[in-house]
Amino acid sequence: xxxxxxxxxxxxxxxxxxxxxxxxxxxxxxxxxxxxxxxxxxxxxxxxxxxxxxxxxxxxxxxxxxxxxxxxxxxxxxxxxxxxxxxxxxxxxxxxxxxxxxxxxxxxxxxxxxxxxxxxxxxxxxxxxxxxxxxxxxxxxxxxxxxxxxxxxxxxxxxxxxxxxxxxxxxxxxxxxxxxxxxxxxxxxxxxxxxxxxxxxxxxxxxxxxxxxxxxxxxxxxxxxxxxxxxxxxxxxxxxxxxxxxxxxxxxxxxxxxxxxxxxxxxxxxxxxxxxxxxxxxxxxxxxxxxxxxxxxxxxxxxxxxxxxxxxxxxxxxxxxxxxxxxxxxxxxxxxxxxxxxxxxxxxxxxxxxxxxxxxxxxxxxxxxxxxxxxxxxxxxxxxxxxxxxxxxxxxxxxxxxxxxx
Numbered sequence: 001x002x003x004x005x006x007x008x009x010x011x012x013x014x015x016x017x018x019x020x021x022x023x024x025x026x027x028x029x030x031x032x033x034x035x036x037x038x039x040x041x042x043x044x045x046x047x048x049x050x051x052x053x054x055x056x057x058x059x060x061x062x063x064x065x066x067x068x069x070x071x072x073x074x075x076x077x078x079x080x081x082x083x084x085x086x087x088x089x090x091x092x093x094x095x096x097x098x099x100x101x102x103x104x105x106x107x108x109x110x111x112x113x114x115x116x117x118x119x120x121x122x123x124x125x126x127x128x129x130x131x132x133x134x135x136x137x138x139x140x141x142x143x144x145x146x147x148x149x150x151x152x153x154x155x156x157x158x159x160x161x162x163x164x165x166x167x168x169x170x171x172x173x174x175x176x177x178x179x180x181x182x183x184x185x186x187x188x189x190x191x192x193x194x195x196x197x198x199x200x201x202x203x204x205x206x207x208x209x210x211x212x213x214x215x216x217x218x219x220x221x222x223x224x225x226x227x228x229x230x231x232x233x234x235x236x237x238x239x240x241x242x243x244x245x246x247x248x249x250x251x252x253x254x255x256x257x258x259x260x261x262x263x264x265x266x267x268x269x270x271x272x273x274x275x276x277x278x279x280x281x282x283x284x285x286x287x288x289x290x291x292x293x294x295x296x297x298x299x300x301x302x303x304x305x306x307x308x309x310x311x312x313x314x315x316x317x318x319x320x321x322x323x324x325x326x327x328x329x330x331x332x333x334x335x336x337x338x339x340x341x342x343x344x345x346x347x348x349x350x351x352x353x354x355x356x357x358x359x360x361x362x363x364x365x366x367x368x369x370x371x372x373x374x375x376x377x378x379x380x381x382x383x384x385x386x387x388x389x390x391x392x393x394x395x396x397x398x399x400x401x402x403x404x405x406x
Contacts, residue, residue: 040323042242045235046315052176053313054223055306055361056127059406061177064399065131078386078399079131087117087124087389090140094118094147100167102159112163113391115152118144119170120395126177127396138182141174146187149194155202162213164202166393168220169306171195172227179227195224200233206240208264211248211288212296214240215303216393222307226314234314241307241318248300249325250286258282281345285328291347294333298355301329302394305362309401312365319365327366327374330359334380355380357387360397364404 052058067075082088095118101110125141128134148171155164172195179188203217203224218240225234246254247261258276260266266275273280277291287297304326311318319326333355336342342349359381367374381387385402389395 040320042321043311043316043318045231045238048315049226049229049234050314051180051226054172054176054226054310055313056173056177056400057313057406058181060400060404061127061130061181063404063406064127068131068399074385074398074402078396078402081386081388082124082396082399083128085124085389087121087395088128088137089121090136092118092121092140092144094144096148096151098151098153099156100152100154100160100163101156102163103157104159106159108157112159115148115163115167116170116392118148119167119174120389120391120393122174123170123177123395126174127399130177130181135182138178141178142182142185142187145171145175145178145191149187149191152194152198154198161202161207161209161217164199165213165216165218165220168195168199168203169216169223169303169393170395171199172220172223175227176223192228196228196230200224200228204233204236206244208261210292210296211244211261212300212303214244214261215248215300215307218244219303219306219310219393222310226310237307238311238316238318241304242321245304245322245325248288248304249322249329250282251284251325251328252282254282256282258286258288277347279347283332283346285325285330285332286346287329287333290333290351293352294337294355295353297329297333298358298390299392301326301333301355301362302358305358305365309361309365319370323366323370323372326362327372327377330362330366330377331374334359334376338376338380338383356390356394357384357397358390358394359384360387360401364401368403368405 050057064075068079095114097111100112100115101108102112106112122141122144125137129137129141175191178185199220203220207213207217218237222234222237225237243262246259250258257269257272260272266272276288279291287300289297289300304322308318308322336351337354342351359377363374363377363381366372367378386398
């Protein structure tokens, strides 16, 4: 049921938040074996969809609102960061276009940045609406979403699948919050048609490019499926996820070579090594893009966390299926970003760039909820707070997910 007023459960949620904050802010402690004794059973698809339910749920939003109202950290500083950003501006003018053309490395860039940033702005404004209950933010989010749904018809050029995945990951987060917590959005049906007709066909089939492409596309697909309540699209996205994650993150249980995604055509050792950026020594947590750079690796790890978080909200918790891979990957890359020397066996002894603001969601799920000890990831996560936006598809995750028990 939609409402334009403060949810009645807020008082209870805020009280619970206050009681839990101290305990949750403490360092994570291992509560179970670091390596599961056996592979987890695949979670069944949910019987019904939960709304709002793309990356953030109503209980999570209530927790955040309570923490911000209490002036508690790190949520208050994260909120101030968000509200001070260009994405929260009430004077923003959307820049929609019928065809967004994105070439390799955004050359050409005809509407690519505008689309991504308008989508992040819609999500930012939807968060601002829920936390403040100031309808101006909801109306601005609606204005941006309506502007794009009235105009866009296609994405073109070589980066079209990735661009569609990035923007298509942010749009459903905003749309879910507005549709299910604000009093009225007459254009929600047209927005849904835009997601179904323009975005979903571009991302649903996946990609055999670098793994962050398919993971970002799958994140968009699962979010769109939730908003549309499309069971077939949701199940297809989960299938893509289950095939791609083991092909993106290596663990020693995989054997002498990493797994490959279904249909990849990587049928020889030489092809696999080439696809893994020339890396021929494999270790727990190595990503298919580690030796490319940490930034693209961060895109992949972020999308994995986002997809698992959405599935958990929907009642199909995918975290246990990928927890061992994700915790190793986050830990390995965090360790070296924090300054541990890179051995010569790893990417020739040198790693480029950094992960970006992408660890909050996965760390909260694995360390705080599932009880894995993740010292390096915790250190990096806390050092980077408040985590902002990468201006592509990641935004405000200290605010939404830091120590969030919901």
